[in-house]
Amino acid sequence: MIAVSVRDLSFSWKRNEPATLEIPEWQVQNGETLLLRGPSGSGKSTLLSLLAGINTPQKGELSLFDTPLSKLSGRQRDRFRADNIGYIFQQFNLLPYLSALDNALLACQFSSIRKERIAKAGETPEASAHNMLKRLGLSESQIQQPAHSLSVGQQQRVAAARALLGAPPLLIADEPTSALDAEHRDSFIQLLLELSAKNNTTVIFVTHDAALSRYFDSHVELNDLNKAGVTA
Amino acid sequence: MIKLAIKSLLNRRASVLLTVIAIAVSVTLLLAVERTREQVQTNFANTVSGTDLIIGARTSQIQLLLSSVFHIGSMTNNMSWDAFDDIRSRPAVEWAVPISLGDSVGGLPVVATTEDYFKHFRYGSKQSLTFASGDAFKGENQVVLGAEAASKLNKKVGDNITIAHGSGGISFSEHDDHPLTIVGILKRTGTPVDQTILTSLTSLEVIHGGESHDEHDHGDSHAHPPAESISAALLGLKAKPLALRLQRQINTYKPEPLTALLPGMTLQELWKTLRVFEQALTVISSMVVLIGLLGMLTIMLASLRERRREMAVLRAVGAGPGTVFGLLVSEALLLTLVGAASGLALLYLLEWSLAGVIQSQTGIVLSFAWPTIAEWWRLGLVVVTGFVLSLIPAWRAYRQSLADGLTVKV
Numbered sequence: 001m002i003a004v005s006v007r008d009l010s011f012s013w014k015r016n017e018p019a020t021l022e023i024p025e026w027q028v029q030n031g032e033t034l035l036l037r038g039p040s041g042s043g044k045s046t047l048l049s050l051l052a053g054i055n056t057p058q059k060g061e062l063s064l065f066d067t068p069l070s071k072l073s074g075r076q077r078d079r080f081r082a083d084n085i086g087y088i089f090q091q092f093n094l095l096p097y098l099s100a101l102d103n104a105l106l107a108c109q110f111s112s113i114r115k116e117r118i119a120k121a122g123e124t125p126e127a128s129a130h131n132m133l134k135r136l137g138l139s140e141s142q143i144q145q146p147a148h149s150l151s152v153g154q155q156q157r158v159a160a161a162r163a164l165l166g167a168p169p170l171l172i173a174d175e176p177t178s179a180l181d182a183e184h185r186d187s188f189i190q191l192l193l194e195l196s197a198k199n200n201t202t203v204i205f206v207t208h209d210a211a212l213s214r215y216f217d218s219h220v221e222l223n224d225l226n227k228a229g230v231t232a
Numbered sequence: 233m234i235k236l237a238i239k240s241l242l243n244r245r246a247s248v249l250l251t252v253i254a255i256a257v258s259v260t261l262l263l264a265v266e267r268t269r270e271q272v273q274t275n276f277a278n279t280v281s282g283t284d285l286i287i288g289a290r291t292s293q294i295q296l297l298l299s300s301v302f303h304i305g306s307m308t309n310n311m312s313w314d315a316f317d318d319i320r321s322r323p324a325v326e327w328a329v330p331i332s333l334g335d336s337v338g339g340l341p342v343v344a345t346t347e348d349y350f351k352h353f354r355y356g357s358k359q360s361l362t363f364a365s366g367d368a369f370k371g372e373n374q375v376v377l378g379a380e381a382a383s384k385l386n387k388k389v390g391d392n393i394t395i396a397h398g399s400g401g402i403s404f405s406e407h408d409d410h411p412l413t414i415v416g417i418l419k420r421t422g423t424p425v426d427q428t429i430l431t432s433l434t435s436l437e438v439i440h441g442g443e444s445h446d447e448h449d450h451g452d453s454h455a456h457p458p459a460e461s462i463s464a465a466l467l468g469l470k471a472k473p474l475a476l477r478l479q480r481q482i483n484t485y486k487p488e489p490l491t492a493l494l495p496g497m498t499l500q501e502l503w504k505t506l507r508v509f510e511q512a513l514t515v516i517s518s519m520v521v522l523i524g525l526l527g528m529l530t531i532m533l534a535s536l537r538e539r540r541r542e543m544a545v546l547r548a549v550g551a552g553p554g555t556v557f558g559l560l561v562s563e564a565l566l567l568t569l570v571g572a573a574s575g576l577a578l579l580y581l582l583e584w585s586l587a588g589v590i591q592s593q594t595g596i597v598l599s600f601a602w603p604t605i606a607e608w609w610r611l612g613l614v615v616v617t618g619f620v621l622s623l624i625p626a627w628r629a630y631r632q633s634l635a636d637g638l639t640v641k642v
Contacts, residue, residue: 107549
């Protein structure tokens with residue numbers, strides 16, 4: 001199965017404007033870990049919003065796990081995202097008023113499929129989230145603490161736990177380590193990839209730091225992918 | 233999602249608490265206006281429950297009613313004893329109780345009447361007056377106190393009091409040489425009777441310098457009227473339908489100008505004239521509620537900017553823009569529901585804590601009742617208005633989360 005399949009994709013934010021994103025062809029294999037590097041303004045956030053199903057391309061095809069996203073309604077795409085995509089932001093990933101545990105459990109709030117996957121593994125969502133948080137290095141007391149009292153590094157770990165809870169087949173991380181120092185950054189990436197590998201989760205890791213590519217199966221430059229502005 | 237809304241609200245508890253308080257206070261005000269009106273009306277109706285007709289010298293009906301029964305305002309003219317005697321001897325009249333007003337003790341009105349007052353006066357659901365201690369006055373220089381009057385003056389049966397002329401708190405002409413003995417104290421009725429000091433017409437006549445009837449032959453006492461004139465009289469009729477005809481007869485009474493009124497009808501007239509004020513109060517209190525709800529709207533709109541990240545996080549875990557919309561609407565609904573409920577609780581708390589003061593000041597007894605249908609309607613209207621107003625921030629959040637998606641640039 002192919003995780004991401006793109007063909008003749010074209011997207012512009014406003015009608016009758018030149019496209020911000022044009023990708024003739026791109027594929028990501030299932031279970032692959034991929035570093036996507038691009039300077040700011042290269043269409044990074046546009047591509048991510050298309051992959052997450054927030055927006056749909058005006059032209060071309062975008063399929064995730066053989067599901068063409070453009071054939072789904074907005075509501076169906078929200079549902080698809082809830083079930084299949086774990087998403088980590090650069091920062092401010094958490095609802096500050098919920099505990100670390102409740103933040104992680106948000107992943108199951110909108111997805112019954114994730115709950116089913118956890119149930120199949122013989123766990124409750126609470127236990128699974130708890131284990132995941134411990135695995136990511138949070139202490140018992142930190143797990144119960146409200147998210148705003150955690151350090152940035154701990155918050156990113158909670159975000160990772162949420163993204164991975166219920167074993168979604170695709171993980172999208174949008175510069176999740178940019179707020180971390182080098183030491184924390186490396187251990188965070190290693191842990192993230194280790195946990196993803198257990199579920200054979202495909203990882204798309206966006207960063208501007210090419211030095212991280214040693215951790216990933218492949219390295220793609222967005223500028224090589226995106227033909228917008230080149231042919232026009 | 234309700235859980236999420238609650239937690240989000242708790243996170244902003246300072247501003248949320250203020251909003252709830254604003255809504256609660258305004259709801260209390262809205263309900264209190266209506267409730268006070270109802271309580272006052274029932275109370276007034278209770279006070280005259282056994283009286284079919286009230287007569288007095290020519291004046292406006294409302295003035296006669298207010299001064300004779302509720303001791304509000306004063307009577308300018310008296311009716312003669314002869315006219316009273318004539319009317320009470322008519323076949324339609326079952327009983328007649330004369331009352332004379334104009335004196336006071338420490339600001340409390342003195343009602344001079346006859347023993348028949350205790351026999352015929354009815355309040356509430358046709359209840360008679362009963363004594364907490366002692367008994368009705370029998371002879372001269374005796375008084376009976378209403379429950380509230382007794383506690384205000386701090387007197388008990390056997391004590392003496394002196395009566396002052398005029399109805400003010402302080403009078404320059406106290407009838408010091410005529411102390412009156414308290415022979416009875418009435419049980420609480422929740423009507424203006426509680427505030428009054430009841431004595432016999434003859435006692436009052438003596439105080440005012442008239443002759444004491446005791447000096448005359450007792451066998452002849454019926455020939456002497458107990459007073460030259462009286463302020464008003466309460467009548468009970470043998471059959472209610474006779475009231476209208478008798479009223480017309482009295483209003484066109486030839487020997488002297490008189491006014492007769494049907495208490496129930498005159499009260500209705502009074503309420504009708506006061507309706508404008510009630511409506512003004514209702515409009516004002518509705519405005520206050522609206523201001524409370526607009527405060528909520530302001531706070532919700534102001535918080536939207538800082539909550540954009542929250543919305544993006546929710547969208548990332550699969551919430552649709554519709555869910556974001558629903559989240560804000562449920563927050564507003566929770567706020568207004570809690571606000572309305574606390575407003576209702578505050579109303580009962582106020583009633584409970586102020587009941588004593590209100591009764592001693594006005595004689596009005598607040599009864600604790602479940603909210604009426606009209607009150608439920610008002611509460612419902614508040615919640616619906618809150619809901620409608622919440623559609624504004626909810627719509628904005630919906631648009632915002634559609635535009636932002638997962639990328640928030642704040």
